[in-house]
Amino acid sequence: MQEEIVERLLAINRDFYLKFATSFAETRAHPQPGFYQLIEFIPKPCKKMLDVGCGEGRFGRFVLNRNLIDQYTGVDFSQEIIDIAKDSMKGEFFLRELSRYGSLNGLGEFNLIVCLATMQHIPGRSNRLNLLREMGTHLTAKGIIFLSNWQFLDSERQRRKVTDWSKVNIDPTKLEENDFLIAWQRDGTGFRYVNFINSDEMEWLAKSVGLNVSGQFRADGQEGNLNLYSILSTA
Secondary structure: OOHHHHHHHHHHHHHHHHHHHHHHHHHOOOOOOOHHHHOOOOOOOOOOOEEOOOOOHHHHHHHHOOOOOEEEEEEEEOOOHHHHHHOOOOOEEEEEEEEEOOOOOOOOOEEEEEEEEEEEEEHHHHHHHHHHHHHHHHHHEEEEEEEEOOOOHHHHHHOOOEHHHHHHHHOOHHHOEEEEEEEEEOEEEEEEEOOOOHHHHHHHHHHHOOOEEEEEEEEEOOOOOEEEEEEEEOO
């Protein structure tokens, strides 16, 4: 993907969170059902967890309130959403551009790294590979990675949110496979860039950077299968 297009897609998502950070956080006040299924895969003990694309901190609050981890570190590209997370939980937070390799530099090693509903917002397959590869380098021995990706194309209700790229003046022929523009209709109209990452793609990404998919399941949403959760470990 051309760097110009990467930057334009990143700008769409930056603009979205600048305008709708509060509205977005309000829709994520409660844990996802899938979080409860992840509990059994959390390393025990789990001293340190890194939340890549922490957003408003929903998963961080979930594990901290249950004493499932000792130390929390959150990383996100949006200062607005980080500020919301800081108001609701304890931990270290860092503003980083996750689409750039090296975004996790200096953070140390972690027993658990989570990247929930974030990989799908990284423009360019090569950039998604780089982020996953970098996460792998920050795992302790026997560390685990959790990922989730939105399976919106499998839901008729969610597919209605897919909108035309002309809304943001981007030529779709310059995009990669499974790149979509998703409309937001709460407290105004906004748009987000999302790549559709299914089970096969997730397994390919993991294998390409030397990680194993040790488990997968679907959960969440009215349908009960709106998100694909993947548990990764080192090869």
